[in-house]
Amino acid sequence: MARPPRTSLELPAVEESSALPYLAIRDYLAARIDSGEFPAGSRMPSERQLHEALGRNRGTIRDALLQLEGEGRIYRHSRSGWYVAGRRVRYDPTRAEGFMTYVAEQGRVPATQMLSAEKVPASAWVAERLGIRIGAPSYFIRRLRSIDARPVLVEHLYANATRLPGLLKHSLDVSLTEVLRREYDVTVARMQINMSPSLLSDVQAQALRVAPGTPGLYLTRRSFDADERVVEYNQEYWCHDVLDIHVNVTFTAEGTSKRKPALRG
Amino acid sequence: MARPPRTSLELPAVEESSALPYLAIRDYLAARIDSGEFPAGSRMPSERQLHEALGRNRGTIRDALLQLEGEGRIYRHSRSGWYVAGRRVRYDPTRAEGFMTYVAEQGRVPATQMLSAEKVPASAWVAERLGIRIGAPSYFIRRLRSIDARPVLVEHLYANATRLPGLLKHSLDVSLTEVLRREYDVTVARMQINMSPSLLSDVQAQALRVAPGTPGLYLTRRSFDADERVVEYNQEYWCHDVLDIHVNVTFTAEGTSKRKPALRG
DNA sequence: GAGTGGTCTAGACCACCTT
């Protein structure tokens, strides 16, 4: 990854807005991010620079940076540095648009990189989720997605290979939903979505080039067609600071509800 | 909070399943949680006990514990100890049921405690969200909610006082939605929900009796009636390990979607 | 090869929770 410029370090004393040193440093750095001194995407001063400049132990500096990371204000690129986070991307799981679409709509630059794609016999775990027999042919696709050149999620994609012959021959750098509709005339009629905040596991952290222990958001999606057959099963491992999830729900009658129809465009 | 029993410490050597000491300790503790040695709700051995028992520095022990916290396997009660987390509670934001209902349905014990309730002139921020004039009377209610005696979220509730006269006289320890329907004949027709993972701010952390810097989930909900008037505005600050969010979406036609009607019971 | 973050050690003091 190209290393963005680092803002030079000139520091008025840390104002003791918080009694605790690490929170005072957090406030100080947050203020400089807000003021535009450290713009989104830029590199923060190194931990050792801050250590020298602010007269606090590197561990304390690190606590302040980890705090800002948890708040989603900065993120790190493992062993390269700390960077200022951009705005969160709005994501509405009840809409059909894919990653490439909604990211671009928000003025950001999405990108997809294939990590692996294979046809394998379904394990028990996969078979259950896809509603197929154990050992039946299935696809396993692993993709890395980025926003503004920052890797932000790893996607695992499982699908029934019997139903989608030759899927791996198509370009999978774009929206899978679109490939399914165009090439196989398969449309998603229903989705089961799960989300929970967690940490990125070692494997996913490595793919995203972040440290193990980086906070994440685990998102799962099971898509069904009109006949209630599973079309695909998705696992998405997101950096926790990337998404702002919006859901709009309309209730029609007592105890029932439906999503308000979304207007295109 | 009553202090649950602590499992006594007898330790076979840490198996070096991971090269890094703190991850090896994480694996070791996770295995003992899985095996039932440390059951949900019980207290973990203290950091100093683990330090002595495992022959690692307390800082390293702490890194392992923080890792497990991030994964949602354990949580801490500030300055009291580390505890084993229970199962996540399933929450479907597109359903109308309130906290007390869906928590109880899952065999857990929900509780609500009022922290404050006042009638105040709306600030600019509140006025915008409620769609009322700045300075118009509004309610501000702050509640603490628990599951199985563990505080898990702080709720801020804003409402239009002109429209709901005498609201504070009613019992607000239960579902507000129900009070609104029963006492004011107000029904929610639409909700705008926002979610993003973050850290608990100092104020909310204090109310939840957790350390500042504890990971959280920030959830916001704006409810409208059938005439598109705002009924209430909610802010919820959740401990990050409590929720498993489920959303079920049905697509009817190209570009539109609606939630599958939920059957009662 | 220089610089970065990632991890670890061995101490210390404090605020607070618990009993």
Place this chain on the structure above:
DNA sequence: AGGTGGTCTAGACCACTCA
């Protein structure tokens, strides 16, 4: 009053990224 986690210090070595 004793024990807990929360914070801080001052070092150290390593794996890795980047130029």
